[in-house]
Amino acid sequence: MSKRRVLGKSNLSLDKTTNNILSKSQNVDLKSNQSENEFICPMCNLPISSLLKLNQHVDSVHLNIKDNANSLLLNSDIKDENITHKQHISKSSLSSITSSSSTNTNTNANTNTIIATTGPIKLPKDHFIRPFNGMKCSDHRCNIKIGLKHSAFNCSKCGKVYCSNHCNILLKLNLKLEIINQFSNDGIITKCCIQCLNEYKGWNDVIGNITIINKTKNFQNLRKFKNDENSLQNLILERRFDKIFNWIIMNYEKNLKITEINLKNFEIDLCNWKNDNDYKNCNICNISFGFFIRKHHCRICGDIVCGDLNRRCSMIVPLGIIFDLMKLDKLNDENKYEFDKIEKSLKNDYFGIRICLNCKKKILNKRVFKFDQIKLYENNDFLIIFKIWKLIFNKIENENISKIQNDDENLMLVGLFQRLDQLIKQIDSIINNHNKKLPNDEIKMFNTLKGAIANYIQIKLPILRKAQEEKLEREREVLQNLINDKPKLSSKDIRLKREKLMVLNEQKFVVSNLYEDFKKQRRFDDLKTLDLNLADIEKEIQDLTIELGDEGFH
Amino acid sequence: MSASSQIPVKLVLLGEAAVGKSSLVLRFVSNDFQENKEPTIGAAFLTQRCTIGDKTIKFEIWDTAGQERFANLAHLYYRNAQAALVVYDVTKAASFIKARHWMKELKEQSTKNIVVALIGNKFDLILDEETGEEIEGARKVSVEEGKNLAEEEGAVFFETSAKTAYNVNEVFMYIGEKLIENLAKAQPEDNQPQTQTNRIDLTAAPQQNINDNGCAC
Numbered sequence: 001m002s003k004r005r006v007l008g009k010s011n012l013s014l015d016k017t018t019n020n021i022l023s024k025s026q027n028v029d030l031k032s033n034q035s036e037n038e039f040i041c042p043m044c045n046l047p048i049s050s051l052l053k054l055n056q057h058v059d060s061v062h063l064n065i066k067d068n069a070n071s072l073l074l075n076s077d078i079k080d081e082n083i084t085h086k087q088h089i090s091k092s093s094l095s096s097i098t099s100s101s102s103t104n105t106n107t108n109a110n111t112n113t114i115i116a117t118t119g120p121i122k123l124p125k126d127h128f129i130r131p132f133n134g135m136k137c138s139d140h141r142c143n144i145k146i147g148l149k150h151s152a153f154n155c156s157k158c159g160k161v162y163c164s165n166h167c168n169i170l171l172k173l174n175l176k177l178e179i180i181n182q183f184s185n186d187g188i189i190t191k192c193c194i195q196c197l198n199e200y201k202g203w204n205d206v207i208g209n210i211t212i213i214n215k216t217k218n219f220q221n222l223r224k225f226k227n228d229e230n231s232l233q234n235l236i237l238e239r240r241f242d243k244i245f246n247w248i249i250m251n252y253e254k255n256l257k258i259t260e261i262n263l264k265n266f267e268i269d270l271c272n273w274k275n276d277n278d279y280k281n282c283n284i285c286n287i288s289f290g291f292f293i294r295k296h297h298c299r300i301c302g303d304i305v306c307g308d309l310n311r312r313c314s315m316i317v318p319l320g321i322i323f324d325l326m327k328l329d330k331l332n333d334e335n336k337y338e339f340d341k342i343e344k345s346l347k348n349d350y351f352g353i354r355i356c357l358n359c360k361k362k363i364l365n366k367r368v369f370k371f372d373q374i375k376l377y378e379n380n381d382f383l384i385i386f387k388i389w390k391l392i393f394n395k396i397e398n399e400n401i402s403k404i405q406n407d408d409e410n411l412m413l414v415g416l417f418q419r420l421d422q423l424i425k426q427i428d429s430i431i432n433n434h435n436k437k438l439p440n441d442e443i444k445m446f447n448t449l450k451g452a453i454a455n456y457i458q459i460k461l462p463i464l465r466k467a468q469e470e471k472l473e474r475e476r477e478v479l480q481n482l483i484n485d486k487p488k489l490s491s492k493d494i495r496l497k498r499e500k501l502m503v504l505n506e507q508k509f510v511v512s513n514l515y516e517d518f519k520k521q522r523r524f525d526d527l528k529t530l531d532l533n534l535a536d537i538e539k540e541i542q543d544l545t546i547e548l549g550d551e552g553f554h
Numbered sequence: 555m556s557a558s559s560q561i562p563v564k565l566v567l568l569g570e571a572a573v574g575k576s577s578l579v580l581r582f583v584s585n586d587f588q589e590n591k592e593p594t595i596g597a598a599f600l601t602q603r604c605t606i607g608d609k610t611i612k613f614e615i616w617d618t619a620g621q622e623r624f625a626n627l628a629h630l631y632y633r634n635a636q637a638a639l640v641v642y643d644v645t646k647a648a649s650f651i652k653a654r655h656w657m658k659e660l661k662e663q664s665t666k667n668i669v670v671a672l673i674g675n676k677f678d679l680i681l682d683e684e685t686g687e688e689i690e691g692a693r694k695v696s697v698e699e700g701k702n703l704a705e706e707e708g709a710v711f712f713e714t715s716a717k718t719a720y721n722v723n724e725v726f727m728y729i730g731e732k733l734i735e736n737l738a739k740a741q742p743e744d745n746q747p748q749t750q751t752n753r754i755d756l757t758a759a760p761q762q763n764i765n766d767n768g769c770a771c
Contacts, residue, residue, distance in 0.1 A: 387598070438636055498624040499626075503626055504627070510596045510597070510598075511596075511597075514599055526599070530599060533631075536633075540630065550610055
């Protein structure tokens with residue numbers, strides 16, 4: 001009974017040496033050739049049919065698994081091995097992820113290699129609410145009726161019934177139905193509802209435990225590699241353009257006329273054309289080739305593309321245009337005259353080179369941009385306005401305009417903004433100048449600049465307005481001070497003015513008395529005169545009281 | 555009709571205290587005289603109508619107080635007065651100096667065509683009651699001095715006595731005549747533009763260039 005001895009030994013240090021034992025016992029098992037089918041569990045003396053079953057039995061029963069269902073399942077295994085075996089295989093993937101808490105990684109690995117030894121952990125379903133007829137999804141926003149059309153889903157955590165849309169969050173739960181670390185080895189990933197996810201408070205704790213793997217470097221490397229590859233590809237394509245250019249010049253120098261034949265020969269030399277038979281669809285638009293849609297080779301990259309004019313996958317670009325674009329790169333004063341001559345001669349021919357959309361984007365777009373830049377230098381308006389705008393912008397930014405103290409700074413600020421306004425008007429006048437029609441690209445650039453300036457003014461307008469208000473307030477303060485300073489009367493003046501005021505008051509009294517008297521005497525003709533006089537006196541009194549201010553009578 | 559045909563004249567009396575301004579006015583208005591009259595407070599207002607030719611002038615007389623403390627009031631009254639009487643006491647040299655001062659102030663501050671009369675009051679005091687001749691030494695301001703001052707400032711010169719009513723009415727009459735004369739000069743110039751602007755001449759030829767250009771509305 002050597003096997004038993006081995007097993008008895010393994011019993012002492014089961015955890016560490018399971019691997020060893022298994023391999024040995026397997027060998028033994030194979031050698032014994034199934035003659036001795038009976039094994040006895042060293043812990044509980046239970047007779048077991050095969051070594052495999054024994055291992056499962058030891059792992060599940062004697063490793064303190066609390067899951068009753070699991071042990072039950074195992075017990076049934078013993079009786080009915082064939083069926084359970086299949087079950088284990090089918091669930092091995094699950095159990096590999098969700099091994100019980102006490103088994104270490106070592107045994108876990110084994111269960112993978114030699115069919116699952118641990119039983120599958122099943123989450124309790126006692127709390128599941130049973131769907132009844134006419135029940136609705138528990139999500140308050142969802143109106144779906146649970147029935148034939150929409151089957152019911154129970155949230156594993158809370159047990160409520162949901163429709164398929166609202167029970168689709170995968171969370172890892174342990175046997176106590178608690179959400180646990182999504183990266184831990186325990187628990188089962190099941191579907192839960194969003195409410196349970198929201199109710200779980202400890203996300204931060206979980207995240208704290210995660211070891212973050214920084215893949216930025218990898219990504220950067222990859223990106224760099226891709227970029228390099230791209231730029232290399234571009235370089236190759238550009239070289240080909242150079243070749244076209246040189247070929248044209250060569251032809252010109254040799255006084256050769258560009259014919260269909262020599263162009264074709266040159267094109268074949270330029271790059272490797274891809275094999276026609278390998279491609280059945282256009283490389284760009286994926287349309288299948290046929291009688292009407294013919295295969296064409298891009299002369300720059302060699303790809304097979306369609307020649308459909310509507311799809312614009314490829315086009316025949318006249319040599320003149322290519323030359324024109326390339327010319328700008330090589331432009332210097334010495335051979336400018338010659339270039340012009342060549343260009344003129346090229347314009348008479350209609351020969352061109354087929355270029356696919358990809359190559360056009362990669363190369364010609366870039367060239368067009370360069371073309372624009374060079375043209376801009378000829379027309380200085382844009383550059384000048386742009387420079388002025390930048391200057392003003394820097395000045396305003398440097399001034400720290402939110403803290404304006406005195407009027408000079410304020411005045412300067414207002415001046416700068418006025419200048420900006422003028423710039424906008426200037427741009428408008430340039431754009432709308434009908435005598436000199438600008439190219440569309442330039443108009444676009446002007447418009448962009450105008451928009452930028454206008455936007456900037458808009459942003460800074462509140463600050464400007466605030467500055468203005470502050471300035472007004474300051475002025476008002478100064479005025480107030482002036483008013484306050486004005487009636488600094490000497491004591492003699494005050495005395496005189498007071499006297500005058502007294503006299504005036506007396507006179508007012510006299511005149512108003514007279515007025516009453518005249519009224520009584522019915523001398524209405526004279527009342528008017530007295531009235532005027534009274535008004536005069538009152539005005540004088542008012543002026544005086546204002547002049548005296550606080551020094552007057554109280 | 556009577557009210558509208560009256561010409562209102564604002565007249566102001568200026569001069570030192572106790573020279574007899576109020577007495578002068580009293581004599582003119584009510585042909586009365588009071589001994590030991592109380593000093594005026596502020597300015598008194600009196601009116602008197604008198605007829606000169608076919609016109610009636612209504613004098614609105616502002617009798618200002620001569621005391622120094624009321625000096626500030628005076629400008630209120632002479633500011634837009636049409637006539638002014640500057641009064642001094644012939645027996646007091648100081649009052650004449652004051653009168654000179656008033657004359658100057660009037661010239662500077664008042665309206666342009668104001669009629670000014672320089673009046674030496676209390677003429678009765680320098681006359682002997684029995685003989686009717688001048689008492690030697692009583693007069694402190696000579697007639698020549700008064701006349702010279704009046705000529706300098708473009709005024710008319712009178713020597714009056716409120717007590718005996720000597721020359722009082724003549725002063726006012728003279729002023730009335732002078733004012734009417736001034737008014738007659740000014741009226742043709744003043745009235746002409748008024749008729750043109752305020753009235754529509756129905757007989758005038760229609761303006762032709764109204765419809766020449768511009769919209770019809």
